[in-house]
Amino acid sequence: MPTVSITQALRADTPRKVSLPEGADTLILSDTSLRGFRLRVNRTGCAWAFYGRVKGGKQRYITIGDAGVMPAKAARIRAEELRSLFRQGIDPVAEEETRKAQEVTVAKIADEYLRLFEAGGLSKQRKIPRPDSIKSEKKDARRAIGLLGADTPISSITPVTIRKAHLKLADLAPSSRKKIHGVIHRMLRLAVTLGLLESNPADAVEAPLGSIQRERFLSPEEIKAVWETCDQMGRYGRLVRFLIAMPVRTSIARELHYSNVDLGKQLIRVGADARGNKSRRPWALPLNDIAFGVVGEGEGYVFDGDRGPMVSLSSAAKAKLDHLSGVTGWQLHDLRRTASTLTGEEVETIDEDAFDLWLMHVRSGIKGTYQSSARVAAMRTAARQWGQVLGDIIGHETADNVVRLAHG
Incomplete structure (x- = not known):
């Protein structure tokens, strides 16, 4: 079903008077005086929102609050604050994502990764792993945590961080180095999925070579x-x-x-x-x-x-x-x-x-x-x-x- 957009002055009584047009499942009312300030109405309710972007940045949709609870005046004040941030070149969504990412450490993302791995819940898992596979994955994850630092914010991990970690793996067998890198890559991929990172820094790092395929057989x-x-x-x-x-x-x-x-x-x-x-x-x-x-x-x-x-x-x-x-x-x-x-x-x-x-x-x-x-x-x-x-x-x-x- 289509979305209908209308521009009109948003007042305190607007949420009570508005209703969905026939055949539409979403109605967006844009305020005439405050650009970006909107009321979004659908079949489950209505909410105050703000649409904005910094120059050259992404279009952001920010929910301000439930229009059935939050007064229009309070919503307008918050919308003005958001518009001011965007005009200063500050993306409030990106700022919030960074704040959340700084709160999530390597240890926390590793715990969530292992929980999902054990349940077979990662995006590329087809089956629930066997106990020996879980044991091996936990061992490699512990090594990865030690290399990156348990309390390191996940948002601070860069390709350089990972390359430095590789240098600490020099004494391990090639297969072990490759497995640990794989765990790091998958942990960071989960961080991207959860919205904690824009991209996976491990994508920019060449994986260590694994074991050379053996050719030995006995005469x-x-x-x-x-x-x-x-x-x-x-x-x-x-x-x-x-x-x-x-x-x-x-x-x-x-x-x-x-x-x-x-x-x-x-x-x-x-x-x-x-x-x-x-x-x-x-x-x-x-x-x-x-x-x-x-x-x-x-x-x-x-x-x-x-x-x-x-x-x-x-x-x-x-x-x-x-x-x-x-x-x-x-x-x-x-x-x-x-x-x-x-x-x-x-x-x-x-x-x-x-x-x-x-x-x-x-x-x-x-x-x-x-x-x-x-x-x-x-x-x-x-x-x-x-x-x-x-x-x-x-x-x-x-x-x-x-x-x-x-x-x-």
């Missing part, structure tokens, strides 16, 4: 050396052997429970909320014979620890494994790349999509939109193919590589 000789050394590594060695044979993410393997092992179908089930499940969808992942042999039967956690319910992934244990095996410069996560690479090198026909699914990589594009099948059978073939290659490397005879040799 067959290295895999054999690590596998054999695992005999000397107790519970930790058993977990590493499983990660070699079944290249899931480390956190998924470590927290694997026998209740999620289907012995009959020779597969494991990973819940949508499992730590390390980035896709947030449930998975049924087939086990090859070697991985199945590592799992065996039992109760509780598959990889239980000496001093806790789950085996410890200490850096000391990994260092000992490196020392005893003679294989260095690798991470447990590299075993995923190793399985994919060595299978691709040794097997002539490989279903790359199925292998990626077995690694819990979500399909993208058209396939991700329209292909909803779990493809367990295809993943079982991928698992068996890696089992065949691994069996040849470590000298482990399985039903799968016996079949392959028989057909060879």
